[in-house]
Amino acid sequence: MKQQKVIxxxxxxxxxxxxxxxxxxxFSVDAGQVxxxxxxxxxxxxxxxxxxxxxxxxxxxxxCVGGNEVSSNPLAVKSQTAYVxxxxxxxxxxxxxxxxxxxxxxxxxxxxxxKMSALLERFDLKEKVNSLASDLSxxxxxxxxxxxxxxxxxxxxxxxxxxxxxxxxxxxxxxxSILEQSQRGAAVVISSHLLAMVEDICTHVLIMDKGRKKFxxxxxxxxxxxxNNTNDATLEExxxxxxxxxxxxxxxxxxxxxxxxxxxxx
Amino acid sequence: MHLSKVLAGQDxxxxxxxxxxxxxxxxxxxxxxxxxxxxxxxxxxxxxxxxWIGQAVLGIFLRESADPERxxxxxxxxxxxxxxxxxxxxxxxxxxxxxxWTESERExxxxxxxxxxxxxxxxFRTIFVAALLKASIFALVMIxxxxxxxxxxxxxxxxxxxxxxxxMSVEVFVYGLxxxxxxxxxxxxxxxxxxxxxxxxxxxxxxSDVGLSLASAASLGFLLKIGLGFVEQTNTWFGVLVMTxxxxxxxxxxxxxxxxxxxxxxxxxxxxxxxxxxxxxxLDQRWLQRxxxxxxxxxDKIKTAYTTRVKANAKIRKLKLPVRFxxxxxxxxxxxxxxxxxQVALIAALSVPFVLNCLPALSELSGLxxxxxxxxxxxxxxxxxxxxxxxxxxxxxxxxxxxxxxxPISPLKIVVGQLSAPIMLTSIFQAVVLLTVMxxxxxxxxxxxxxxxxxxPFNVFIFGFENLFFIWFPHRLQEEGIQVFLRSILAxxxxxxxxxxxxVVSFGWLYVAKSLADxxxxxxxxxxxxxxxxLGMWASMGLLSxxxxxxxxxxxxxxxxxxxxxxxx
Numbered sequence: 001m002k003q004q005k006v007i008x009x010x011x012x013x014x015x016x017x018x019x020x021x022x023x024x025x026x027f028s029v030d031a032g033q034v035x036x037x038x039x040x041x042x043x044x045x046x047x048x049x050x051x052x053x054x055x056x057x058x059x060x061x062x063x064c065v066g067g068n069e070v071s072s073n074p075l076a077v078k079s080q081t082a083y084v085x086x087x088x089x090x091x092x093x094x095x096x097x098x099x100x101x102x103x104x105x106x107x108x109x110x111x112x113x114x115k116m117s118a119l120l121e122r123f124d125l126k127e128k129v130n131s132l133a134s135d136l137s138x139x140x141x142x143x144x145x146x147x148x149x150x151x152x153x154x155x156x157x158x159x160x161x162x163x164x165x166x167x168x169x170x171x172x173x174x175x176x177s178i179l180e181q182s183q184r185g186a187a188v189v190i191s192s193h194l195l196a197m198v199e200d201i202c203t204h205v206l207i208m209d210k211g212r213k214k215f216x217x218x219x220x221x222x223x224x225x226x227x228n229n230t231n232d233a234t235l236e237e238x239x240x241x242x243x244x245x246x247x248x249x250x251x252x253x254x255x256x257x258x259x260x261x262x263x264x265x266x
Numbered sequence: 267m268h269l270s271k272v273l274a275g276q277d278x279x280x281x282x283x284x285x286x287x288x289x290x291x292x293x294x295x296x297x298x299x300x301x302x303x304x305x306x307x308x309x310x311x312x313x314x315x316x317x318w319i320g321q322a323v324l325g326i327f328l329r330e331s332a333d334p335e336r337x338x339x340x341x342x343x344x345x346x347x348x349x350x351x352x353x354x355x356x357x358x359x360x361x362x363x364x365x366x367w368t369e370s371e372r373e374x375x376x377x378x379x380x381x382x383x384x385x386x387x388x389x390f391r392t393i394f395v396a397a398l399l400k401a402s403i404f405a406l407v408m409i410x411x412x413x414x415x416x417x418x419x420x421x422x423x424x425x426x427x428x429x430x431x432x433x434m435s436v437e438v439f440v441y442g443l444x445x446x447x448x449x450x451x452x453x454x455x456x457x458x459x460x461x462x463x464x465x466x467x468x469x470x471x472x473x474s475d476v477g478l479s480l481a482s483a484a485s486l487g488f489l490l491k492i493g494l495g496f497v498e499q500t501n502t503w504f505g506v507l508v509m510t511x512x513x514x515x516x517x518x519x520x521x522x523x524x525x526x527x528x529x530x531x532x533x534x535x536x537x538x539x540x541x542x543x544x545x546x547x548x549l550d551q552r553w554l555q556r557x558x559x560x561x562x563x564x565x566d567k568i569k570t571a572y573t574t575r576v577k578a579n580a581k582i583r584k585l586k587l588p589v590r591f592x593x594x595x596x597x598x599x600x601x602x603x604x605x606x607x608x609q610v611a612l613i614a615a616l617s618v619p620f621v622l623n624c625l626p627a628l629s630e631l632s633g634l635x636x637x638x639x640x641x642x643x644x645x646x647x648x649x650x651x652x653x654x655x656x657x658x659x660x661x662x663x664x665x666x667x668x669x670x671x672x673x674p675i676s677p678l679k680i681v682v683g684q685l686s687a688p689i690m691l692t693s694i695f696q697a698v699v700l701l702t703v704m705x706x707x708x709x710x711x712x713x714x715x716x717x718x719x720x721x722x723p724f725n726v727f728i729f730g731f732e733n734l735f736f737i738w739f740p741h742r743l744q745e746e747g748i749q750v751f752l753r754s755i756l757a758x759x760x761x762x763x764x765x766x767x768x769x770v771v772s773f774g775w776l777y778v779a780k781s782l783a784d785x786x787x788x789x790x791x792x793x794x795x796x797x798x799x800x801l802g803m804w805a806s807m808g809l810l811s812x813x814x815x816x817x818x819x820x821x822x823x824x825x826x827x828x829x830x831x832x833x834x835x
Contacts, residue, residue: 015569019568020572057554059558060562074379075379075381078378083377088373089370090370090374091290094283098286101282103378106378106380
């Protein structure tokens with residue numbers, strides 16, 4: 001059965017004044033897939049996620065979510081996309097409850113009170129429901145941003161370094177919740193430097209370096225390409241090999257397309 | 267429909283957010299105000315507010331109403347001048363984005379499925395509330411002059427909203443221009459400003475009662491004539507065109523009866539605001555697309571240049587470390603680097619005060635009298651203008667307060683480092699003025715040294731006080747709304763209060779100095795009076811500057827980023 005392409009990025013490029021952040025990036029993510037976006041600092045990961053979510057404009061190429069193009073139909077894209085930044089900037093004067101109420105209103109969420117209660121319970125934020133965002137710890141702010149993203153069950157979930165500041169319990173909860181989101185049919189993109197986590201929950205990997213794609217494929221394909229078919233090689237070892245190999249011009253699987261694997265756990 | 271909904275746009279979520287944010291800000295401000303930790307600051311704010319209110323009430327009840335004809339001339343003229351000043355200022359700036367958004371707004375609003383038009387209306391709402399407050403205060407202060415108070419308020423509201431919309435439109439317009447277009451716009455606007463200034467000076471010369479001479483050119487009367495030269499331009503077709511919207515507002519403000527004509531003018535006045543807002547939304551949409559298309563078309567060019575530059579930048583150049591000075595050195599060095607970025611805009615902004623400060627050199631005054639005239643002018647500009655121009659201190663570090671607190675540098679050294687750049691820049695400006703005056707109309711170099719010696723502690727005091735006020739009431743530089751307005755009123759009242767005290771003390775000290783000179787040096791009273799006066803001024807300035815630095819150091823030591831910046835960044 002052919003999978004539904006939720007996120008489709010074609011020849012995306014982005015320049016900031018005189019700096020090139022992303023150059024000719026193409027990839028797609030199907031419903032139910034979890035794509036790990038990895039790469040060194042300054043690779044263009046955050047720029048890519050922010051452009052897909054419509055926060056920043058592209059300098060070229062096509063960015064689509066659920067068949068809608070960001071440049072021509074931004075509202076349709078935004079209503080299906082949740083972007084959780086690495087350091088969520090909340091409204092310091094609003095409470096946890098008010099943040100969720102705003103999201104419920106902006107994204108027109110039905111039965112949001114029940115959904116909110118369940119999410120707050122799950123992410124250990126129930127006791128903080130009336131606390132001001134400025135009084136929350138770093139990890140709690142992260143959890144609140146994630147709850148806001150989950151509240152409207154987006155088709156595309158973009159998480160930028162989502163583990164930052166979370167305690168071990170929070171990390172475990174987040175991992176299981178990401179898998180649930182993918183099982184529900186969401187296309188998930190996680191930008192992270194925690195390669196073990198990427199290996200744990202991602203079905204596919206996209207390696208970026210200096211704004212360009214170095215590899216895209218399943219974890220298995222990555223191992224085949226870079227680890228000489230050694231199945232016990234860790235993603236960390238492969239990552240270094242991939243970045244170093246590609247930077248000296250050895251063959252890459254740059255145009256490998258995402259295979260149509262089913263949702264995780266299905 | 268609820269007013270907040272209209273102002274925030276049609277989107278319910280924005281109306282809800284606007285209302286929640288306003289309530290939360292109010293609650294937060296009240297809680298802060300009542301906090302025992304900020305008791306002293308709260309009392310100071312109440313005192314300043316009382317001073318301002320007292321002054322305003324006295325003005326309302328004791329003053330006679332102004333000449334309606336003069337008001338009919340000056341109200342539209344002032345509004346037009348303010349609008350044109352905004353156009354001139356923004357033309358020489360390079361906006362990073364149209365409508366500056368806070369980080370939280372960018373993440374939560376720009377990323378949400380909310381129409382751009384509604385976001386602009388949301389921003390307009392902030393401006394509307396602030397304009398409403400300003401117009402209310404204007405109407406109250408103008409009670410003796412207004413026949414119908416509500417019309418005064420509504421008329422002024424229309425005028426102020428129009429000014430804000432002009433400011434926003436120019437910002438959006440400048441943002442959408444490319445480098446060449448931006449330079450061209452600066453040339454055109456700059457040339458028009460020079461042309462207008464030239465016309466005003468020419469008119470002043472033609473209409474000068476005392477004839478043209480260097481001495482008359484420096485007189486206050488001549489400066490007023492230049493002002494009238496600008497007024498004269500309102501009779502040209504361009505002047506009439508620019509002033510029309512403000513003329514409508516002014517007519518409504520000063521109306522003495524509610525007639526059909528006045529109601530029509532009111533409708534027109536707000537109609538212009540509405541049309542302008544629609545135009546702004548449309549301009550923003552078109553200009554964003556324009557900029558996007560340019561970015562797309564220039565990508566390859568940028569890429570080639572970037573690749574070349576990256577290779578060149580890979581070379582590590584030698585960088586001389588700043589002198590440490592106990593930790594103050596690197597901080598001052600950093601602030602100077604920040605100032606370098608704005609050098610062109612700073613030179614442009616300071617050129618007018620430079621010329622005005624040098625004018626006494628052309629007058630009939632000479633020697634000590636002339637220098638005192640120049641120093642008094644410099645002091646006045648240093649209080650009113652320079653702290654706003656040289657914000658290279660704590661005020662641009664609101665997001666870096668935690669970093670500053672974490673540095674292994676004592677609070678005093680941090681304060682010294684943070685204040686060094688604006689104080690030195692101000693002193694350099696003052697020295698350049700005094701040297702220019704010396705070249706035009708020579709005076710004894712000793713007077714130059716004495717003037718600089720007095721102005722230096724004065725500068726420390728001014729910037730120390732400005733930063734103290736900031737640490738007590740921290741805010742983002744780009745902030746808009748009621749809080750900024752109230753803070754400005756309090757700061758202005760405090761400055762005015764200090765200025766009056768300084769004047770009283772100076773005159774008092776002059777009297778004491780003269781008495782001392784009469785008593786101790788009866789043969790050379792004038793010289794002794796001057797010496798005693800200067801020494802006293804220098805000592806008192808030194809004392810005041812030390813107090814301001816000590817208070818600022820204490821305020822910085824007590825500053826708690828987690829509590830004092832909550833809701834600010």
